[in-house]
Amino acid sequence: MFQVEVWGGAGEHGRSCYYVQFEQRAVLLDCGVKKGHEEMYPLLDAAKARKLSCVFLSHAHEDHSMAIPLLYRDGYTGVVWTTRSTAQQLDNYFASWQRYVQDAGYELPYTKEHMEQVRYRFVEDMAAPGQWFTVESGLEACWGPSGHLAGSIWLLIKHEDKTLFYSGDYSPDSKLLVADLPSPEYVHDLQFAIMDAAYADDETGQEQLIKEFVATCGRALERGGHVWLPVPRFGRGHELIDILAEAYPHTQIVCDERLEQGFQALFGEELWLKAESVAPYKEMWSSRVQVLSQEQIRQKSIRSDKTIILTADPMLQSRDAANLLEAFQSNPENAIILTGHVYPGTCAARLLAEEKPGVQVTRHRYKIHQGLSEVARMLDQLKPKTTLLVHSPKEKTDRLQAKLVAQGYKNILSCTPGDRIVMDDDPCLFTNLR
Secondary structure, three states: OOEEEEEEEEOOOOOOOOEEEEOOOOEEEOOOOOOOOOOOOHHHHHHHHOOOOOEEOOOHHHHHOHHHHHHHHHHHHHEEEOOOOHHHHHHHHHHHHHHHHHHOOOOOOOOOOHHHHEEEEEEHHHHOOOOOOEEOOEEEEEEEEEEOOOOOOEEEEEOOOOEEEEEEOOOOOOOOOOOOOOOHHHHHHHOOHHHHOOOOOOOHHHHHHHHHHHHHHHHHOOOOOEEHHHHHHHOOOHHHHHHHHHHHOEEEEEEEEEHHHHHHHHHOOOHHHHHHOOOOOHHHHHHHHHOOOOOHHHHHHHHOOOOEEOOOOOOOOOOOHHHHHHOOOOOOOOOEEEEEOOOOOOOHHHHOOOOOOOEEEEEOOOOOOOOOOHHHHHHHOOOOOOEEOOOOHHHHHHHHHHHHHOOOOOEEEEEOOOOOOEEOOOOEEEEEEE
């Protein structure tokens, strides 16, 4: 028997955190935060945290990583298994999270000392992708790229005859990043899967989303406006640049210095990239993308020449974003396009809610997670006996669960933080305890 406790991330978007108890050993999968909510941090159990065998971190995004120092505050002394690329990105995310907490008028619940206590070990030093390695006696792990951003991984965790799969944030639709799944022989008797379902029952394909996104950009440019894409420093922004460079070969594309740093990090470790994409992308970047300072970008935004602008601040929370927004609002033909999840209480959310924000503000999803068709495909490949759907609000997860059950899939769970799932020896028997 083993059990999974949802400390965050199921039935909501944010604070991903899953406690897995195997007999005498326990591991934690991610430990993130949730912007724009009173319950920003996972429902940690300090006594259990102190006794963890280890922690696994799937990737650097704050909704998976920024609560990790809380574990050390609570007495955890072990390591965090992740990738080298993820660890290198974390300083930027910690700095951003601290600014967000301070600006929101909250206190950070951990100290610099707790942050410095975090110790990382790197899965790629132990085994190649898709290969098992020993974490400690009786506990094994296997990993592979998940296609969400550089360094992001899925995980298989095995204790004796019990195996669990954790997708992390999974994207099979990336044009740049590799995404694979475990070898069939590793999952022939997979007891449990925690599966990214952030887009719930949405079945819209990536190509259709790209078509709609490109068309919206085109309409703004035809009106004589600029297009501004606030994106993460690491992730989808670099793929969007490639799409726009192809769609609008005669339109200038500029980005800030932080996105340039993200580009250097992305291509500094080509393990995560599709080999056939590397050379064409580098050529596109060197020939089409102009890297400017924040002030240079602001100045360009008030000129008449049509420009596509990308900055590394997806929620528009920084002073630089506020300055650029003020300049952008001088021309109502300009367009701001938000391409990811928008957290409540952020500047991006306020702009979307305003009846007259001064510029066109729209949302266009670029898929970096899974919806119904991708979840079904993953279920068909892995065939887990029980699956927990995560990363989407409860109402949407319930809709996805109902559709999957209607298609014949068994033991599909929709849970919320605080729920505990107990897996008995009978692979079809589970209880969901609140």
